Amino acid sequence: MKFSALIFLLISFFAASLAEIETEDAVLVLTKDNIDEAIAQYDYLLLEFYAPWCKHCKDLAPEYAKAAKKLQEINSPVKLAKIDATVETELAEKHNVNGYPTLKFVRRGLFIQYTGTRNADDIVYWVTLKIGPPAKDLTTVDEAKSFLEAHNVAIVGFFKDQESDDAKEFINAASLNGDYAFGITSNEEVVKEYDTEYGKVILFKKFDDGKDEFTGELTAEALQNFIYVYSLPLVVEFNQTTASKIFRGHIKHHLLLCLNKEAGHYDKYVDMMKEPAKTFRGKVLFVTVDTVEADHERILEYFGLKKSEVPAMRIIELEKSIIKYKPEKPELSTENVVEFVNAFLDNKLKQHLITQDLPEDWDKNPVKVLVGTNFHEVAHDPKKNVLVEFYAPWCTHCQELAPVYEALGEKYKDSEDILIAKVDGTANEFEDIEIAGFPTIILYKKETNEPLTYYGERTFEGLSKFLETNGAESEVPQEVLEEDEDDDVPRKDEL
Numbered sequence: 001m002k003f004s005a006l007i008f009l010l011i012s013f014f015a016a017s018l019a020e021i022e023t024e025d026a027v028l029v030l031t032k033d034n035i036d037e038a039i040a041q042y043d044y045l046l047l048e049f050y051a052p053w054c055k056h057c058k059d060l061a062p063e064y065a066k067a068a069k070k071l072q073e074i075n076s077p078v079k080l081a082k083i084d085a086t087v088e089t090e091l092a093e094k095h096n097v098n099g100y101p102t103l104k105f106v107r108r109g110l111f112i113q114y115t116g117t118r119n120a121d122d123i124v125y126w127v128t129l130k131i132g133p134p135a136k137d138l139t140t141v142d143e144a145k146s147f148l149e150a151h152n153v154a155i156v157g158f159f160k161d162q163e164s165d166d167a168k169e170f171i172n173a174a175s176l177n178g179d180y181a182f183g184i185t186s187n188e189e190v191v192k193e194y195d196t197e198y199g200k201v202i203l204f205k206k207f208d209d210g211k212d213e214f215t216g217e218l219t220a221e222a223l224q225n226f227i228y229v230y231s232l233p234l235v236v237e238f239n240q241t242t243a244s245k246i247f248r249g250h251i252k253h254h255l256l257l258c259l260n261k262e263a264g265h266y267d268k269y270v271d272m273m274k275e276p277a278k279t280f281r282g283k284v285l286f287v288t289v290d291t292v293e294a295d296h297e298r299i300l301e302y303f304g305l306k307k308s309e310v311p312a313m314r315i316i317e318l319e320k321s322i323i324k325y326k327p328e329k330p331e332l333s334t335e336n337v338v339e340f341v342n343a344f345l346d347n348k349l350k351q352h353l354i355t356q357d358l359p360e361d362w363d364k365n366p367v368k369v370l371v372g373t374n375f376h377e378v379a380h381d382p383k384k385n386v387l388v389e390f391y392a393p394w395c396t397h398c399q400e401l402a403p404v405y406e407a408l409g410e411k412y413k414d415s416e417d418i419l420i421a422k423v424d425g426t427a428n429e430f431e432d433i434e435i436a437g438f439p440t441i442i443l444y445k446k447e448t449n450e451p452l453t454y455y456g457e458r459t460f461e462g463l464s465k466f467l468e469t470n471g472a473e474s475e476v477p478q479e480v481l482e483e484d485e486d487d488d489v490p491r492k493d494e495l
Contacts, residue, residue: 043108045106201213255284258314313340371424384446386419
């Protein structure tokens with residue numbers, strides 16, 4: 001009896017510790033200390049990694065709470081949870097969080113990227129779909145036809161034994177995939193209908209060649225990679241729907257085709273690009289960008305392109321930052337595209353850095369104007385402490401800072417060892433400098449050229465003190481982080 005009582009007490013204590021997970025508006029509040037308990041307790045969790053200062057997170061909060069309450073009302077097994085990524089930095093890093101908010105669905109311990117919208121009803125709809133079987137069992141030909149007709153892209157596994165190792169890997173891939181519908185069948189008539197055989201996996205789609213068969217050793221990871229490559233069109237159009245799929249996959253080399261749809265460029269060039277896109281499939285993703293779209297004007301600016309230069313092509317390499325490459329032959333032809341992509345894959349191209357022309361009066365005013373060609377010479381003057389503001393013309397916070405910065409330039413215009421300068425960070429790039437947001441203010445110290453980023457308040461007094469103390473470090477005030485949220489450099493999927 002004593003042993004049984006001890007077991008009962010231990011179970012009761014464990015259950016109580018699980019119940020202690022705090023909730024806010026029906027949303028679980030998770031930390032590194034209780035996330036494992038939550039995953040063990042709940043089969044289905046939607047996790048939101050957020051930052052308290054993030055505007056998008058603030059906009060999501062009421063919709064997220066509304067979705068959590070609705071799931072409670074319908075007795076759904078899905079629970080919604082949130083994690084403050086600015087506090088739980090280890091968790092954020094572990095789960096590859098590089099922007100806010102980031103949502104991930106946990107299905108019996110397996111993590112799936114959330115691909116729905118940030119509307120409460122859509123959140124409920126999306127997670128409800130994910131708690132069903134990972135793959136629909138297709139028991140008849142009619143079921144299979146209806147299934148394929150209902151989806152633009154669908155993956156079907158043909159397995160005589162659905163308990164086989166290959167079938168289990170297929171189900172694992174289906175569980176991990178948050179974008180597409182999966183079907184599985186052991187029915188001989190279905191196998192015959194689609195002219196295949198047991199052990200095969202086919203991706204069906206309503207574009208390009210209509211279907212692609214997976215080859216190679218069947219593992220969940222290999223199948224996921226296959227789906228990423230073949231679920232997208234040979235030449236995929238960049239828009240809000242495709243952006244996350246384009247940038248989230250394992251192909252980090254993209255050929256961007258900047259086109260004007262109204263001018264007929266899509267009709268003229270897209271079909272032409274399909275053959276080279278097929279040649280480089282799996283290595284380089286071919287992406288079109290309609291430059292007529294107002295939301296895409298920033299992309300032209302990012303590449304230093306004018307609308308008059310469209311059609312144009314660029315290659316981007318996505319690692320920690322985005323590296324750009326420009327072709328020697330700008331004309332869009334099959335031959336030029338193949339030559340450009342081959343040169344890139346053979347490491348024969350130099351990184352393309354945009355720069356403005358140096359104004360004749362760049363040093364006329366108290367705040368000196370820097371561009372790509374004079375930046376290092378001026379900023380790395382060993383006899384001066386050089387304060388440089390990296391700004392964007394469209395940035396409202398940069399505009400608000402302008403009179404303060406001009407006053408700072410006036411104060412130090414006659415100084416022998418302090419120089420105030422600015423550079424348009426959207427029109428000038430540097431191989432050794434990566435700017436995370438605008439405005440960014442960096443002091444390049446004399447003699448050493450050591451760069452020190454200013455994190456203080458953007459006031460005349462704060463900047464003056466920073467200069468006069470030779471770049472004394474300061475804490476990052478919360479209000480500065482909040483201000484920066486709207487003017488951050490776009491994430492890869494927002495370009």
